[in-house]
Each structure stands twice: as C-alpha cells, then as structure tokens.
Amino acid sequence: MIEVRELRKSFGAHRVLDGVSFQIEKGESVVIIGRSGCGKSVLLKHLIGLLQPDSGVVRIAGEDITRMDERELIRVRQRFGMVFQGAALFDSLTVAENVGFAFRRKKDVPPEVVRRKVAEALEMVDLPGIENKKPGELSGGMRKRVGLARAIVYQPEIVLYDEPTTGLDPIVADSIDQLILRVRDRLHVTTVVVTHDMRTARRVGQRILMLHDKRIYAAGTAEDIFNSTDPVVRQFINGESDPKDVYF
Amino acid sequence: MTAITQERIQAALRGLGRFALLGREAFASLITFKLAWRDCLYQMYFIGVKSQSVISITGAFTGMVMAAQTYFQFHQVKMDTATLAVVGVSMCSELGPVLTGLMIAGRVGAAIAAEIGTMRVTEQIDALRTLATHPVDYLVAPRLLAAHVVVPLLTVESIAVGIAAGYVVGVYLLGIDPAYSWYNMLKYTDTDDLIMGLVKSFIYGGIVAIIGCYKGMNCREGAEGVGQATTEAVVYSSITILIANFFLTLTLGRLLELI
Numbered sequence: 001m002i003e004v005r006e007l008r009k010s011f012g013a014h015r016v017l018d019g020v021s022f023q024i025e026k027g028e029s030v031v032i033i034g035r036s037g038c039g040k041s042v043l044l045k046h047l048i049g050l051l052q053p054d055s056g057v058v059r060i061a062g063e064d065i066t067r068m069d070e071r072e073l074i075r076v077r078q079r080f081g082m083v084f085q086g087a088a089l090f091d092s093l094t095v096a097e098n099v100g101f102a103f104r105r106k107k108d109v110p111p112e113v114v115r116r117k118v119a120e121a122l123e124m125v126d127l128p129g130i131e132n133k134k135p136g137e138l139s140g141g142m143r144k145r146v147g148l149a150r151a152i153v154y155q156p157e158i159v160l161y162d163e164p165t166t167g168l169d170p171i172v173a174d175s176i177d178q179l180i181l182r183v184r185d186r187l188h189v190t191t192v193v194v195t196h197d198m199r200t201a202r203r204v205g206q207r208i209l210m211l212h213d214k215r216i217y218a219a220g221t222a223e224d225i226f227n228s229t230d231p232v233v234r235q236f237i238n239g240e241s242d243p244k245d246v247y248f
Numbered sequence: 249m250t251a252i253t254q255e256r257i258q259a260a261l262r263g264l265g266r267f268a269l270l271g272r273e274a275f276a277s278l279i280t281f282k283l284a285w286r287d288c289l290y291q292m293y294f295i296g297v298k299s300q301s302v303i304s305i306t307g308a309f310t311g312m313v314m315a316a317q318t319y320f321q322f323h324q325v326k327m328d329t330a331t332l333a334v335v336g337v338s339m340c341s342e343l344g345p346v347l348t349g350l351m352i353a354g355r356v357g358a359a360i361a362a363e364i365g366t367m368r369v370t371e372q373i374d375a376l377r378t379l380a381t382h383p384v385d386y387l388v389a390p391r392l393l394a395a396h397v398v399v400p401l402l403t404v405e406s407i408a409v410g411i412a413a414g415y416v417v418g419v420y421l422l423g424i425d426p427a428y429s430w431y432n433m434l435k436y437t438d439t440d441d442l443i444m445g446l447v448k449s450f451i452y453g454g455i456v457a458i459i460g461c462y463k464g465m466n467c468r469e470g471a472e473g474v475g476q477a478t479t480e481a482v483v484y485s486s487i488t489i490l491i492a493n494f495f496l497t498l499t500l501g502r503l504l505e506l507i
Contacts, residue, residue: 050374070273070382077380088375090367102379104284150379 001026001158001190002047007056009042016042018214020056024207026157029184029191031205031222033198035236038211040194041085041162047192048080048160049073060158081151081189085163087143089135095122095146096131102154121149124186125179141172145179152183159183161193165200177203198237202226210236267462273384274392274458282382283389291394295356296401303402304409306351310343311335311410315417319424329428335414336437344407345445346493349452352399353485357460360391361481364464365474373465388461392454399453400446407445440504448496452489459485 002024009017016039024030034040045051046058049065058066065076089098096118103114122128125145135143144164151159161180165173177200184191184204193204201208201222208225210218210233218225218233226237235242277283318334364387367373373383411433418424460481467477 045374048378050377070377070384073377074380074382077378080378082375082378084371084375086370088371090372090375101381105381150375 001028001061002192003057003059004043004047005057005059007043007046007058008054009039009046009051010054015214017046017053020211020215022209022216022219024190024192026190027188029193029204029206030209031193031195031201031207032209032211033196033201033225033236034211036196039214040196040211043211044160044162044192044194047158048077048082078154079157080160081154081156081158082160083144083147083151083162083164085166087135087140087147089138089143089146089150091135093135094131095127095133095135095138098135098146099131099150099153101150117153118149121153122146124152124183125149126175141168141176144168144176148176148179148183152187152189155187156189158190158192161191161195163195163197164193165195165197170199173197173200176200180204198239212236263466266466267458270384270388270462270465271458273382274388274461277382277385277389278393282385283393284386285390287386288390288393291390292398294359295352295391295394296398299352299355299398299402300405302351302355303348303406306347307339307344307406307409308413310347310406311339311412311414312417314338314343314410315414316422319418319422328422328424330432330436331418331422331424332411332414332429332433333436335418336411336433337441339407339410339414339445340437340441341444341448342493342497344410345403345448345452346489348399348403348406348449349456349489350486352395352402352453353456353482353489356395357456357481357485358478360457360460361463361467362474362478364461365467365477368465368467369469369474383465387465388458391461392457395453395457396450397453399456400449403445403449407442444497444500444504447500448493451492451496455488455492456485459488 004023005021007017007020008015020043032040032043042051046053049058049068053066056066057064060076060079063076065073068076090101093101096115099121100114100118103109103117118131119128122130125148127142127145127149130142135146138146164180165176168176180191180193181204183189191204193200195201205222208220208222209216210225212218212232218228218230220228225233228234314335315331318331319328322328322331364373367387373387376383376386415429418429419426463477463481463484467473
C-alpha cells in the first residue's frame with residue numbers, strides 16, 4: 001500500500017532524512033517512533049505529498065507521488081485522511097462544516113447525506129450533537145476527536161496520525177488510542193501513527209519503526225521493539241537521558 | 249559579488265518565481281471555474297461592504313482638499329469655475345483609484361496576509377491539501393476574483409463621494425457658481441478618465457489580493473512570521489500600486505489617446 005525507498009530530505013544545510021526505506025501493507029497498523037525533532041512528522045508529510053523529497057521514492061498503491069504536481073496529488077489524497085498534531089481545524093467554520101469539508105466540492109452528494117455522514121463521524125468519535133460549535137469552544141481532546149472525524153468522514157483507505165496524544169492528559173490520551181483502534185477495526189483502514197508516546201506505540205502498533213540518526217534504525221513487531229536489547233532502542237523506550245549529553 | 253549578495257539575489261529570484269507560479273495557478277483556477285463560489289461571495293462582502301466607510305471618508309476628504317487647494321490657485325487667475333473640473337478629472341483618473349487601492353492594501357491586504365499566514369502556521373493549509381482541496385482554489389482564487397470585481401466598484405464610490413464633497417466645499421464654502429462649476433466639470437471630465445480609473449482599480453484589486461495571499465502562504469513560522477507577512481503585504485502592495493500607477497497612466501493614456 002505504502003512504499004518508501006531511499007528517501008532523502010534536507011532543509012537548507014540541515015539533513016533530516018537520509019535514505020529512509022520501509023513498506024506498509026494494506027490494513028496494517030504501523031507506528032513510527034523517534035525522538036523529538038528527528039524527522040517523524042517530516043516523514044509522515046512525505047507519505048501524503050505535503051513535502052517533496054530531495055531524492056527517493058514514495059509509492060502509494062504502486063503510484064510514485066514524489067514528482068506529482070498539486071493537482072495530480074488531489075486524486076491520490078482522496079485515499080488519505082490525516083489527523084494533525086494541533087488538529088488544524090478551520091477556525092472560521094463550525095464543527096459540522098469542518099467535518100463535512102471534503103464534501104463541499106461534491107455536488108452529487110445531497111446536503112442531507114452530508115449531514116448524516118457528519119453526524120455518524122461525530123458519533124464514532126463519541127462527540128454527537130456538537131455540530132454547531134466552533135473549534136474555539138472545544139478542549140484539546142475534543143479538537144483531536146473532531147480532527148479525526150474530519151479525516152474519516154469520507155472513509156479513506158489510509159489514516160495518518162501526527163502525534164495524536166501529544167499535549168493530552170493520560171486518560172484523554174488513552175481514549176484517543178482506543179479511538180484509533182476503533183477506527184482501524186471498523187473501517188479497516190491502513191493506519192500510520194507518528195508518536196513518541198510509548199503507551200500509544202505499544203497499544204496501537206502492530207509494527208513499530210524507529211527513526212534515529214536520519215534513517216529507520218529499528219523495525220519489528222511491538223513485542224520485538226519493546227523486548228529489544230539494542231542500547232539506543234532501550235534508552236528511548238525507557239526514556240533515559242544521559243547526564244553527559246545535552247538534549248533538545 | 250559576495251556570497252551574501254549572491255544568496256540574496258537568488259532568494260529574490262526564487263520569490264519572484266513562486267509569486268509567478270501562484271499567479272498562474274490562480275489564473276488557471278479562475279478560468280477553469282474551480283474556485284469556491286460561496287467563499288467568493290463572502291470575500292466580496294468582506295472587501296466591498298466592510299470597506300465602504302473607509303473608502304467614503306477617504307474619497308470625501310480627498311475631494312474636499314482637492315477642491316480647496318485648486319480653488320486657492322485658480323482664484324488668483326479668475327478661473328474659479330474650473331475648480332470642480334480639476335477635482336473631477338483627478339478623482340476619476342488618479343486619486344480615486346490610487347487612494348482606494350492604497351486603503352484596500354492597508355485594510356484588506358493586511359487581513360488576507362494575516363488570515364492565510366495564521367492558517368499556514370497552524371497547519372490549516374496542509375489540512376486543506378489533505379482534504380483534497382487545492383489551497384489556491386479555496387483561498388487565493390475567491391479573494392482575487394472578489395478584489396477584481398469589488399475594488400472598481402469601491403473606486404466609483406470614492407470618485408462620486410469625492411466629487412460631491414468637492415462640489416459642496418466649492419459651492420457652499422468657497423462660493424463658486426454652481427451652474428458653471430457643474431457645466432465645466434462635465435465638459436472636461438471625459439468618459440476616458442473614468443475608464444482609466446476603472447482599469448487601474450481593476451488591476452490594483454488584483455495586486456492587493458495576490459500579494460496578500462502570496463505573503464500569507466509563504467510566511468515564516470510563529471507570531472513574528474505572521475506579523476512580518478502582514479507588514480510586507482501592505483508595504484509591497486502599496487509600492488507596487490504606486491509604481492504600476494505611473495506605467496498604467498502612460499500606457500492607458502496612449503491607448504485612450506489622451507497623450
């Protein structure tokens with residue numbers, strides 16, 4: 001479903017990704033972990049064509065998207081839903097308009113069908129009846145849920161999550177994890193989660209990829225990664241800082 | 249050439265390239281009717297209806313000052329009744345479109361850059377793209393079309409209010425003969441003057457919208473980035489309008505056979 005080969009990306013003189021390669025099968029649930037600023041979100045944005053690599057290939061269902069222009073990418077992106085770290089809800093629109101945004105241009109979908117789909121999506125994220133609220137009236141957890149409802153309302157094949165639990169208390173974070181699993185199981189979507197939250201990684205990931213030193217450092221099932229004896233992996237999983245090092 | 253100068257020139261050329269590509273995308277979106285029409289109507293309301301007061305006040309006081317200054321000079325050579333003609337011609341061909349363009353750059357250009365800039369730093373533009381929506385169709389094309397349509401209308405309003413205010417000052421404050429004033433104004437203010445003003449304002453509307461959108465879509469991260477984008481949108485729009493005005497005056501003057 002998703003194939004990344006030898007992906008390289010620099011911002012100015014700073015290289016962020018240097019030869020990243022991996023493959024994700026249809027219906028799989030993959031978590032990409034790594035330290036803050038190691039390029040996880042940059043990698044995720046390459047999967048949906050929000051960033052173009054300096055070199056390398058990203059194939060979605062066999063189609064190379066790295067050299068597509070913005071209009072060609074529109075077709076490919078219809079396969080995707082994406083949940084952003086800060087939810088990225090449109091401030092000027094209501095919750096219903098946000099969730100139903102993807103249907104704005106679809107003249108063949110009657111308004112009552114859009115209303116029903118929006119209500120169903122909000123129901124799935126446990127937020128029924130908030131259609132008329134504005135994003136500014138919602139809490140952080142609610143915003144993430146609305147962001148998820150917006151991403152799944154048109155039943156995409158792949159859902160990307162960028163730090164879905166960052167900034168949330170452990171209970172809300174846990175409920176978001178449950179939600180990711182619920183969406184995966186009910187809609188049978190391919191799930192890619194970028195996170196540095198180990199609880200989320202353990203719970204959601206059928207397979208875990210660890211990004212370290214600009215490339216995929218370790219890959220395996222959740223069990224493999226959490227039982228790894230590799231010092232870099234262990235240090236990250238246990239969240240141990242070295243007093244001699246300075247961390248950013 | 250030092251490395252820093254070379255880098256700055258390259259950055260400026262890259263910026264011009266991005267600006268040209270944005271213009272091309274917006275034009276393509278307009279001619280293929282891919283833009284969001286509902287948003288276009290809202291933008292017409294935002295740019296047009298909400299700018300009425302500022303445009304009326306600008307037009308009125310410019311017309312009044314123009315009438316007073318012209319009268320002070322013309323009175324010395326006994327040409328009092330030509331005062332309103334000067335107000336009419338200058339409001340139609342220069343002051344109306346330029347001042348409307350500058351006021352719109354300040355009010356609307358800044359708002360466009362700030363809104364789109366905030367959307368960019370909060371990843372809302374990325375969210376649009378993930379929802380299979382081209383940002384140019386949704387954000388740029390509606391603003392561009394709305395500005396192209398509405399700024400000429402605002403200019404007409406500014407011209408009308410300016411001439412009316414000039415008439416009031418000339419006739420009721422300075423005591424110029426109303427009949428001759430009106431007659432001379434109609435005699436010397438040509439349709440071509442109005443056409444020149446409308447063509448200019450059509451172009452100025454596009455300048456304000458496209459520069460505001462460009463600055464917003466390319467703004468740097470954080471509050472400082474949005475602030476800088478907003479300031480640059482106003483400054484660049486205003487300067488572009490003033491420079492374009494000179495070339496448009498010469499070109500349109502030649503086309504309309506005024507010179």
